[in-house]
Amino acid sequence: MTSTAAFAEIAALAGDPSRAAMLQALMDGRALTASELARMGGVTPQTASGHLARLSQAGLLAPERQGRHRYFRLASPAVAGMMESIMQVVADRPEPSRRLRVGPRDLAMRQARTCYDHLAGRLAVAVTDALVAGDHVELDQDGGVVTESGAAFFARMGLDPLAWSRRGRRSARVICRPCLDWSERRPHLAGALGTALCHHYIAQSWIRRSRETRAVVVTERGRRLFKATFGIEVAALDEERRPTP
Amino acid sequence: MTSTAAFAEIAALAGDPSRAAMLQALMDGRALTASELARMGGVTPQTASGHLARLSQAGLLAPERQGRHRYFRLASPAVAGMMESIMQVVADRPEPSRRLRVGPRDLAMRQARTCYDHLAGRLAVAVTDALVAGDHVELDQDGGVVTESGAAFFARMGLDPLAWSRRGRRSARVICRPCLDWSERRPHLAGALGTALCHHYIAQSWIRRSRETRAVVVTERGRRLFKATFGIEVAALDEERRPTP
DNA sequence: CGAACGGTTCGGACGTGGCCGAAACATGAG
DNA sequence: CTCATGTTTCGGCCACGTCCGAACCGTTCG
Numbered sequence: 001m002t003s004t005a006a007f008a009e010i011a012a013l014a015g016d017p018s019r020a021a022m023l024q025a026l027m028d029g030r031a032l033t034a035s036e037l038a039r040m041g042g043v044t045p046q047t048a049s050g051h052l053a054r055l056s057q058a059g060l061l062a063p064e065r066q067g068r069h070r071y072f073r074l075a076s077p078a079v080a081g082m083m084e085s086i087m088q089v090v091a092d093r094p095e096p097s098r099r100l101r102v103g104p105r106d107l108a109m110r111q112a113r114t115c116y117d118h119l120a121g122r123l124a125v126a127v128t129d130a131l132v133a134g135d136h137v138e139l140d141q142d143g144g145v146v147t148e149s150g151a152a153f154f155a156r157m158g159l160d161p162l163a164w165s166r167r168g169r170r171s172a173r174v175i176c177r178p179c180l181d182w183s184e185r186r187p188h189l190a191g192a193l194g195t196a197l198c199h200h201y202i203a204q205s206w207i208r209r210s211r212e213t214r215a216v217v218v219t220e221r222g223r224r225l226f227k228a229t230f231g232i233e234v235a236a237l238d239e240e241r242r243p244t245p
Numbered sequence: 246m247t248s249t250a251a252f253a254e255i256a257a258l259a260g261d262p263s264r265a266a267m268l269q270a271l272m273d274g275r276a277l278t279a280s281e282l283a284r285m286g287g288v289t290p291q292t293a294s295g296h297l298a299r300l301s302q303a304g305l306l307a308p309e310r311q312g313r314h315r316y317f318r319l320a321s322p323a324v325a326g327m328m329e330s331i332m333q334v335v336a337d338r339p340e341p342s343r344r345l346r347v348g349p350r351d352l353a354m355r356q357a358r359t360c361y362d363h364l365a366g367r368l369a370v371a372v373t374d375a376l377v378a379g380d381h382v383e384l385d386q387d388g389g390v391v392t393e394s395g396a397a398f399f400a401r402m403g404l405d406p407l408a409w410s411r412r413g414r415r416s417a418r419v420i421c422r423p424c425l426d427w428s429e430r431r432p433h434l435a436g437a438l439g440t441a442l443c444h445h446y447i448a449q450s451w452i453r454r455s456r457e458t459r460a461v462v463v464t465e466r467g468r469r470l471f472k473a474t475f476g477i478e479v480a481a482l483d484e485e486r487r488p489t490p
Numbered sequence: 491c492g493a494a495c496g497g498t499t500c501g502g503a504c505g506t507g508g509c510c511g512a513a514a515c516a517t518g519a520g
Numbered sequence: 521c522t523c524a525t526g527t528t529t530c531g532g533c534c535a536c537g538t539c540c541g542a543a544c545c546g547t548t549c550g
Contacts, residue, residue, distance in 0.1 A: 011259035
């Protein structure tokens with residue numbers, strides 16, 4: 001079966017440390033230039049160029065010329081999904097008592113970051129918990145749905161749930177997807193609902209994307225609105241969670 | 246960030262052709278011996294032993310001693326999900342006009358096969374289509390739900406939908422998951438619902454697992470019941486689908 | 491137009507990792 | 521016990537692929 005070879009090829013492409021770092025850097029859904037990606041991958045531009053060519057050739061990245069720059073983005077949500085699922089395997093394997101060091105930059109990432117097209121980190125988990133607790137969303141391991149109460153809730157926020165159904169034939173119910181967080185090990189909202197929420201946060205200035213990393217910062221307005229809308233005290237998410245002994 | 250290295254490690258493990266073939270062989274959810282896997286990987290037992298040790302060490306495989314044999318199975322559904330998602334990327338990338346050759350064994354696989362814990366192939370797609378058409382299941386890109394009508398339908402089959410919710414707190418709705426088929430390029434049922442259906446087929450002798458491959462064969466009883474239950478003419482699935490010009 | 495910058499191509503050095511032959515263990519069978 | 525089978529360890533060979541230095545294109549400035 002020739003598909004096994006193709007499988008191995010894709011996995012091997014993701015399996016090189018430099019390329020993995022580049023792919024991870026693109027997980028915020030935006031496009032980066034070849035040089036930026038070279039820096040993220042910790043290699044020289046020549047080396048990165050080769051990697052990027054191979055990744056594009058294989059259909060993992062979508063290149064775009066723009067002036068004398070060349071921008072690369074993840075080619076499709078399927079690629080992002082693949083990386084998510086690999087991270088999932090990484091997350092739930094028995095860790096050999098390795099306490100992963102948390103640098104200051106890592107802390108910001110754990111707090112709130114983008115994950116391709118939705119929000120991840122403690123903030124995203126808190127929002128998800130609030131939605132589940134408020135009976136606006138039902139989540140299972142395999143997926144989730146927006147309840148009637150949830151549809152009204154999102155409508156009050158100015159979002160139109162029915163517009164999120166991606167397929168042509170709209171489902172009567174709005175279906176979303178959980179995404180297991182590698183830092184929190186808890187599910188948060190992904191799929192059409194997660195994407196719509198993330199767009200909303202940014203469009204309404206609840207959060208701002210950070211320049212260099214996937215971390216996002218909550219604005220003052222955002223603090224107010226996360227509290228008012230979901231009952232989330234953003235400042236309370238800052239404190240480091242102690243490992244239960 | 247140390248997690249990038251772990252990510253690359255996992256992906257690299259899946260990225261070797263021999264290991265990929267072994268992992269694929271385990272995608273039917275059963276356990277195989279080291280020698281069987283060596284054969285599947287196209288390498289000698291010594292080489293396979295090394296691979297299997299690394300895969301187990303990394304938490305991708307779960308080894309079990311049994312007499313003088315050593316059985317390996319996929320360590321978790323997360324691993325199966327990872328492989329599914331890699332296949333997904335393989336499936337939807339622009340193929341360079343490569344018409345993948347379909348051997349006779351491949352044909353049986355396309356017809357019906359197991360995919361870790363559920364059924365895949367034309368039969369699975371047909372069942373999914375029938376359930377959607379009958380308004381028993383609603384499917385979106387992100388997930389799916391069983392409707393009220395569907396709950397009754399499955400109950401008539403002797404299945405208990407409410408028992409499928411994997412998490413402690415049962416959801417009011419039964420939520421399932423679509424799995425994009427690499428051969429059909431259409432979604433079919435996975436998740437708790439897909440698993441339950443697959444178990445049901447086997448327990449009630451609708452299908453039988455093949456000894457050597459992931460393909461399954463539909464029994465005479467199965468032909469009757471797929472027709473009676475879902476309106477599926479199993480024989481009609483045999484004919485090769487012509488590419489629409 | 492020429493300098494500067496971003497990106498790519500080429501060539502050669504280097505190292506990691508896959509592979510098998512041979513041999514050692516372990517387990518079960520005769 | 522002895523032999524056969526399944527699995528693992530060791531050693532050495534080989535090749536692929538990564539990496540960078542240097543040089544080469546293309547674009548955008550001053």
